Amino acid sequence: MKVYLDNNATTRMAPEVLDAMMPFFNDQYGNPSSFHTFGSNLMEYIEKARQQVADLIGADPSEIFFTSGGTESDNTALFFGGETDPEKPGLITSVVEHPAVLKTARYLEQAGHPLGLVKVNSSGSIDLDSLEDLVSGKTGLVSIMKANNETGVIMQIKEAAEITHRAGALFHTDAVQAVGKIPVDVKAEEIDLLSLSAHKFHGPKGIGALYARKGIKLKPFMHGGHQEKGMRSGTYNIAGIVGLGKAAEMARNFISEEALITSALLEKLESGILKGCPGAVIVGTEAVRLPNTATVLFINVESEAILTLIDFAGISVSSGSACSTGSKDPSYVLTSMGISVADANTAIRFSLSMYTSNEEIDYVLQELPPIIEKLRKISPYA
Amino acid sequence: MKVYLDNNATTRMAPEVLDAMMPFFNDQYGNPSSFHTFGSNLMEYIEKARQQVADLIGADPSEIFFTSGGTESDNTALFFGGETDPEKPGLITSVVEHPAVLKTARYLEQAGHPLGLVKVNSSGSIDLDSLEDLVSGKTGLVSIMKANNETGVIMQIKEAAEITHRAGALFHTDAVQAVGKIPVDVKAEEIDLLSLSAHKFHGPKGIGALYARKGIKLKPFMHGGHQEKGMRSGTYNIAGIVGLGKAAEMARNFISEEALITSALLEKLESGILKGCPGAVIVGTEAVRLPNTATVLFINVESEAILTLIDFAGISVSSGSACSTGSKDPSYVLTSMGISVADANTAIRFSLSMYTSNEEIDYVLQELPPIIEKLRKISPYA
Amino acid sequence: MDHFMNPRNAGELDNPDGHSEVGSPQCGDAMTLDIKVDDDDRIADIKFMTFGCAGAIAAASALTEIAKGMTLEEAGGIKNSQIVEFLGGMPAEKYHCSVMGHDALSEAISNFITKRDATAAAFKEILDEVPTELRNILGDRTISIVHVHPGRVRISNVGTDRQKVAEILEKELQNRIGETVEVRIA
Amino acid sequence: MDHFMNPRNAGELDNPDGHSEVGSPQCGDAMTLDIKVDDDDRIADIKFMTFGCAGAIAAASALTEIAKGMTLEEAGGIKNSQIVEFLGGMPAEKYHCSVMGHDALSEAISNFITKRDATAAAFKEILDEVPTELRNILGDRTISIVHVHPGRVRISNVGTDRQKVAEILEKELQNRIGETVEVRIA
Numbered sequence A, B: 001m002k003v004y005l006d007n008n009a010t011t012r013m014a015p016e017v018l019d020a021m022m023p024f025f026n027d028q029y030g031n032p033s034s035f036h037t038f039g040s041n042l043m044e045y046i047e048k049a050r051q052q053v054a055d056l057i058g059a060d061p062s063e064i065f066f067t068s069g070g071t072e073s074d075n076t077a078l079f080f081g082g083e084t085d086p087e088k089p090g091l092i093t094s095v096v097e098h099p100a101v102l103k104t105a106r107y108l109e110q111a112g113h114p115l116g117l118v119k120v121n122s123s124g125s126i127d128l129d130s131l132e133d134l135v136s137g138k139t140g141l142v143s144i145m146k147a148n149n150e151t152g153v154i155m156q157i158k159e160a161a162e163i164t165h166r167a168g169a170l171f172h173t174d175a176v177q178a179v180g181k182i183p184v185d186v187k188a189e190e191i192d193l194l195s196l197s198a199h200k201f202h203g204p205k206g207i208g209a210l211y212a213r214k215g216i217k218l219k220p221f222m223h224g225g226h227q228e229k230g231m232r233s234g235t236y237n238i239a240g241i242v243g244l245g246k247a248a249e250m251a252r253n254f255i256s257e258e259a260l261i262t263s264a265l266l267e268k269l270e271s272g273i274l275k276g277c278p279g280a281v282i283v284g285t286e287a288v289r290l291p292n293t294a295t296v297l298f299i300n301v302e303s304e305a306i307l308t309l310i311d312f313a314g315i316s317v318s319s320g321s322a323c324s325t326g327s328k329d330p331s332y333v334l335t336s337m338g339i340s341v342a343d344a345n346t347a348i349r350f351s352l353s354m355y356t357s358n359e360e361i362d363y364v365l366q367e368l369p370p371i372i373e374k375l376r377k378i379s380p381y382a
Numbered sequence C, D: 001m002d003h004f005m006n007p008r009n010a011g012e013l014d015n016p017d018g019h020s021e022v023g024s025p026q027c028g029d030a031m032t033l034d035i036k037v038d039d040d041d042r043i044a045d046i047k048f049m050t051f052g053c054a055g056a057i058a059a060a061s062a063l064t065e066i067a068k069g070m071t072l073e074e075a076g077g078i079k080n081s082q083i084v085e086f087l088g089g090m091p092a093e094k095y096h097c098s099v100m101g102h103d104a105l106s107e108a109i110s111n112f113i114t115k116r117d118a119t120a121a122a123f124k125e126i127l128d129e130v131p132t133e134l135r136n137i138l139g140d141r142t143i144s145i146v147h148v149h150p151g152r153v154r155i156s157n158v159g160t161d162r163q164k165v166a167e168i169l170e171k172e173l174q175n176r177i178g179e180t181v182e183v184r185i186a
């Protein structure tokens, strides 16, 4: 049996999404920016997708800019958010952000933007007092993720946005892990800038969007042929955009109807693990979490060894965030919650999707305990 | 009949390319950076594509970085090429570059990089003396396109690179219109950085590559999860990358075998137009041009009116570069060759591909002359 | 779109009463427009030529259709929105193209009026200082101007030697404005 | 991969002759290793435990298989590349994991040698200043050391009261190094 529980890394593309994309890989291959009707007729599909994305997050279509993915959206938000007002060079983000935010922030810090890092508490949610202490009249942008990719912890975005706005700064949220999984409402949550990525909710890879509230002065990040009001140039990736739109449309239904199923399967997985693997600890239980994510510490048992054995059993999970290098630094997300390095190195992340079945969870609960037992037996710590 | 002669804007994706991509839209949806085999097994497809792209331009695979397209490659090249050495802030490019280069250069100019613009002569090729005059020890990067998107004129890249290197600067070429159409050899032409885009040679939209010669100190353009050696982060768009690789492989065959066919069709089109439309002038005839591109001035007849009528006849062509705004500035590419604004506003670009047939050219040569005649009759200039 | 595919009133008029040559500052395109005006100050005929886009052609076609048969005053009051409406809409970025046609008509009317004013002024000059030859024919009659058109003037109260009066006036007008102006006597 | 799925020699030894606890500076993972050494200085038994990745487990399994039965000298000369080769290759980024096993073996051998040196030193001390009780038994004989092992010493030339000599020496060694060392007389 093959079980894929690494949906926070990437998801299976919905067949409906592929169907929606296919015409644009075949005979609808024109350039939407063209003068001729063969190309320009395609612009309506771009605009439909823009509407679908806007609807998913409560935005106006004019506030949606298509990008090549979450990383680009994050980079864009930080780059121009951090440079709109020379009087406000300060940048604030949290210690548990994805590298797409954190590394960009570090880069901007080196380029002269004072950087403040908001702490998290032991439950994994951001410490609002710490944010309150950091913001000032010199802060240009605050970026706090909507939901953490490793722990699934959902952050207090509205409260963070309010604190940010009181200080006169812009508020960005990396909602790459939240959009498509839980309701997100840019207006109600007072979000100025938001990043999302299609492949995290059954859309195609290589396409995403940046929401930018009307009235924000944008600075182009990608200079060129003036697509996306000059903000983000480059020939439209129409198939990708249409796929993102379709995925957004499907996600609205998922959130309102199917998220409960995923959530029930996650609960079953968690309680099964706690029962079958003595000593296992679920991370972030005191916080509100995504309905699909659980990170478990298998104390004294090294995570990569677990990953390898569980992979042999046909189960795909991850330890912390997927990383393209072979280096194995302990997850900074976990250690910043006060978890020891040794314990952080026992973490396994299970992330479900709407395609996860009850049988798959049963299979995991059957395969996992003997693996943990076997490794515990050769652990010098246990 | 439908005839698509706007292949410099974008091309029909090859069915073979779609076939190569399909598995990655279906069950091969993992993240190549994953630890688990379901994802990491896909890395070999990324590397195969890297090899295919490298082979097309005579590079080593380690010198290929995947991006979201030509625009991103150009932006990346100029951004870090223009910032590697603080002692060499100077940037030089040509007046006929694509906006992806030209607007980025203008942006960098505002950010403090002195900008020099190489002129072109009346044939549309760059003036090497003008380059020679502009370079100095303070020049960090010179960017000259390999082939112009409007005129198809092929520039003297090797000579420009030599001049650049003698001055101790890096040489970038925007080869978006050249790669896949004519042979390009980064080593023989002494190119340090090169941009290419898949959808210009029957690959998918939204994917491209930047070639960066081994030994060049790169600065990450997209910060995040460390993909592409940290240079260009973001979850791999594996379907897109595989599609680019396949398109590159096919283009090698095209260049060696089929480019002659395209070239013969172009000649037939040009001579047919000159015969059927008195007063028509082909642009850049004194230069070497791409085998697929002809820009024609239909003196005294306004290009948008031609475009509209020819579009009704089912023929897709363009006037200058596709532009997403409704503005109609005369093509700066044409006016910089000394063509008057009025004449530049009569330009129509025909760009062929390996899918262009003899029948299509016949159809164009049948439909076009009466259209020109009809419009000439109501022209106040004619 | 039919107005673009089959533009009405494209071309030039021989000896137009009003003529204009305008260019669009937005796009650099150009248009010429000719009108013939009848003695009721109605546009009897109208033709345009353009180096402009499909929108400009369609808008000019529509405009000329609307204007034909209107009095100059009515034609001068045509709003750009009427052209757009007549065509059943126009994309925002093409608005300037219809403006070009609109401008061309205004200019042609102005041109007509300028020419008419010139004719009227010349005629008034003659009447202010009536040439002896004419005074001899008229006696103490005062010519009444019925209607002035750049190319013709209708007058009354000239007595019986109409032929001669017309001849003299035509010659005088030709001297003053360098164009042939027909003098008709009611 | 079999060495990971079914690691050989995983576990601990009772009263090991050499023991090590090492950590990888690259990844923070850890390993323990125990050896039993026979009187020919050969590794008679070897066991490891690890908090480490699959690579570390497989490498330790391979290493212990290679080392078992080797003399200490031979085992000390095992190169990291031999482990990688034994496993049929290892990805470059996992190289440090096999190094951890390698380090663990070296450390265990060192630990064995340190302990043996301690035993030897203690024994030499006794012989340098032979306790009166023993001197009385030995007369003017000089004990020859045949072989020293942390847990046992083989000697000869003690005369006939072997039992008594061994007893005295064992008691003296216990006093000096705080561990039971068996004295065997050849």
Ligand SMILES: Cc1ncc(COP(=O)(O)O)c(C=O)c1O
Pocket: A008, A009, A068, A069, A070, A071, A072, A074, A098, A100, A145, A147, A148, A149, A174, A176, A177, A197, A198, A199, A208, B224, B225, B233, B234, B235, B236
């Ligand atoms: C929280 C978060 N932000 C940003 C990203 C980057 O998105 P992408 O890989 O689509 O560029 C990811 C996923 O990789 C993520 O989990």
Ligand SMILES: Cc1ncc(COP(=O)(O)O)c(C=O)c1O
Pocket: A224, A225, A233, A234, A235, A236, B008, B009, B068, B069, B070, B071, B072, B074, B098, B100, B145, B147, B148, B149, B174, B176, B177, B197, B198, B199, B208
């Ligand atoms: C010469 C040139 N450079 C760059 C680009 C930009 O490429 P892309 O649209 O793939 O970003 C294009 C085409 O649009 C081009 O013709």
Ligand code: FES
Pocket: B304, B328, C024, C027, C028, C029, C051, C052, C053, C054, C055, C056, C094, C096, C097, C100
């Ligand atoms: S764009 Fe010039 S008239 Fe329409």
Ligand code: FES
Pocket: A304, A328, D024, D027, D028, D029, D051, D052, D053, D054, D055, D056, D094, D096, D097, D100
């Ligand atoms: S990564 Fe730590 S032992 Fe392999």
